[in-house]
Amino acid sequence: MQVALSSSVRRKICLELFRSGNKETGGLLLAEQLDGEGRFRVVDVTVDPKGGDKDYFERRPELHAQALEAFFEKHGNNFRRFNYLGEWHSHPSFAVKPSPTDIVTMQAMVEDSGNIDFSVLMIVRLRMFVMMQVGTYIFMRGRVPQPVEMIDDPEP
Numbered sequence: 708m709q710v711a712l713s714s715s716v717r718r719k720i721c722l723e724l725f726r727s728g729n730k731e732t733g734g735l736l737l738a739e740q741l742d743g744e745g746r747f748r749v750v751d752v753t754v755d756p757k758g759g760d761k762d763y764f765e766r767r768p769e770l771h772a773q774a775l776e777a778f779f780e781k782h783g784n785n786f787r788r789f790n791y792l793g794e795w796h797s798h799p800s801f802a803v804k805p806s807p808t809d810i811v812t813m814q815a816m817v818e819d820s821g822n823i824d825f826s827v828l829m830i831v832r833l834r835m836f837v838m839m840q841v842g843t844y845i846f847m848r849g850r851v852p853q854p855v856e857m858i859d860d861p862e863p
Contacts, residue, residue, distance in 0.1 A: 708745040708845055710738070710792070710827060711860035716749050717839060723754050724797055724833040732756060733796025735771050736827060737778045739789050747792055748860055749829075751778060793827030793846075803830040803842030805852060813846040824848070827855060 723732050734753035741748055753774040775791065782789035794813070798806075805813070805828060813828050825847045832840050843855040 708827075709747070709856045709858060710829075710843055711741075711746070711748040711858050712841070713748060713750060713860045716752055717859070719752060719754075720795070720831060721833060721839050723756070724799070724831065724839065727756065727797065727799070729799050731797050731799065733794065735775065736792040736795050736829060737775070737789070738792035739782075740787065747827075749792065750789070752795055791823070793829065795829040795831065798830050798832050801832075803832055803840050805830065805842075805844055810846075810852060813844075813852070817846050817848050828852075829857070 726732075732754065734755050736749050737751040737753070738747040738749050740746075753771045755770050778789065779786070796809075798804075809828060809830070813826055817823060817826050825845055828844045828846065830842045830844075834840055841857050843857040844852045845855050846852050
């Protein structure tokens with residue numbers, strides 16, 4: 708699997724990381740499927756500015772449902788091409804690797820849900836106020852999390 712992160716989405720996340728300071732923040736990853744070979748482009752993210760503390764983030768689904776519906780509508784409800792890819796959140800004080808809580812939460816999401824085969828978790832943190840570190844992982848039923856290749860996708 709390969710996930711491309713557009714420069715506009717990268718800027719949006721960096722701004723949110725700067726705003727949230729030492730508190731965790733996060734939301735949904737909304738993506739376009741580029742092909743049948745597991746290549747995706749993150750085209751938007753949602754943000755939950757009040758879901759975190761210095762070492763904890765919990766996404767509040769009610770805040771993101773409306774944004775998800777707007778995303779689907781904007782793209783003509785073309786769920787095969789434009790859909791939910793996963794979650795993102797920050798680790799301002801920790802490595803960009805899933806914590807034990809992250810692993811349990813994400814694995815439960817794919818194991819307990821009948822409508823998603825996998826979910827991606829992107830963990831980010833801001834370094835030196837401008838450089839974003841990224842760790843991206845895929846969670847699938849019956850498998851251990853695996854790193855995902857994340858590439859920059861500069862926009863014209």
